[in-house]
Amino acid sequence: SAVISQKPSRDICQRGTSLTIQCQVDSQVTMMFWYRQQPGQSLTLIATANQGSEATYESGFVIDKFPISRPNLTFSTLTVSNMSPEDSSIYLCSVGMANTGELFFGEGSRLTVL
Amino acid sequence: GQQVMQIPQYQHVQEGEDFTTYCNSSTTLSNIQWYKQRPGGHPVFLIQLVKSGEVKKQKRLTFQFGEAKKNSSLHITATQTTDVGTYFCAGDTGNQFYFGTGTSLTVIP
Numbered sequence: 235s236a237v238i239s240q241k242p243s244r245d246i247c248q249r250g251t252s253l254t255i256q257c258q259v260d261s262q263v264t265m266m267f268w269y270r271q272q273p274g275q276s277l278t279l280i281a282t283a284n285q286g287s288e289a290t291y292e293s294g295f296v297i298d299k300f301p302i303s304r305p306n307l308t309f310s311t312l313t314v315s316n317m318s319p320e321d322s323s324i325y326l327c328s329v330g331m332a333n334t335g336e337l338f339f340g341e342g343s344r345l346t347v348l
Numbered sequence: 349g350q351q352v353m354q355i356p357q358y359q360h361v362q363e364g365e366d367f368t369t370y371c372n373s374s375t376t377l378s379n380i381q382w383y384k385q386r387p388g389g390h391p392v393f394l395i396q397l398v399k400s401g402e403v404k405k406q407k408r409l410t411f412q413f414g415e416a417k418k419n420s421s422l423h424i425t426a427t428q429t430t431d432v433g434t435y436f437c438a439g440d441t442g443n444q445f446y447f448g449t450g451t452s453l454t455v456i457p
Binding site (some may be wrong): 275276277278279326334335336337338339340341342 | 356379381383389391392393396434438440445446447449450
């Protein structure tokens with residue numbers, strides 16, 4: 235299993251500003267992912283955070299809007315840049331277990347953009 | 349577009365009634381996972397099914413993977429208030445991993 239600490243847990247931000255979300259895992263993991271969950275919706279994968287290289291982004295998500303860092307095997311950050319109200323969502327960090335394929339999720343960061 | 353659909357989107361049941369959510373994929377899946385997300389919480393892994401026609405049970409929960417590996421179901425027997433939440437299937441096509449649209453379960457005491 236993995237224990238994931240994510241912060242901030244929630245924030246209210248002004249339009250045009252940027253917010254960085256941090257994700258700390260209690261063990262070294264190869265696969266680390268960032269998801270977005272809009273209110274009442276399913277989970278959409280933003281990107282896979284790769285250690286030592288650029289993140290791999292899914293269709294519809296770009297690095298300029300969602301820059302990601304992965305400096306080591308236990309930590310990652312996701313920045314939501316130049317925010318607009320449409321970015322109001324829960325952002326979830328997750329890690330995948332290579333042997334079982336199971337995903338563990340952080341508690342999520344609930345972002346409200348005014 | 350969305351490749352993994354779930355029905356129903358919402359379900360209200362009286363405590364003690366059974367509940368079933370169905371998950372359908374447009375493509376064949378190598379495996380399927382199920383997650384539960386309590387209100388205000390994060391998704392928590394329940395189970396993974398890999399084999400065609402596989403059936404697994406966890407206490408009152410029964411999970412099935414279709415013969416064609418394109419659909420799955422989760423059945424809860426005699427629901428309890430602790431079963432409240434949104435249930436997501438998540439399918440692995442081999443190239444992509446997609447979460448289903450989710451079924452939100454409300455249990456009325």
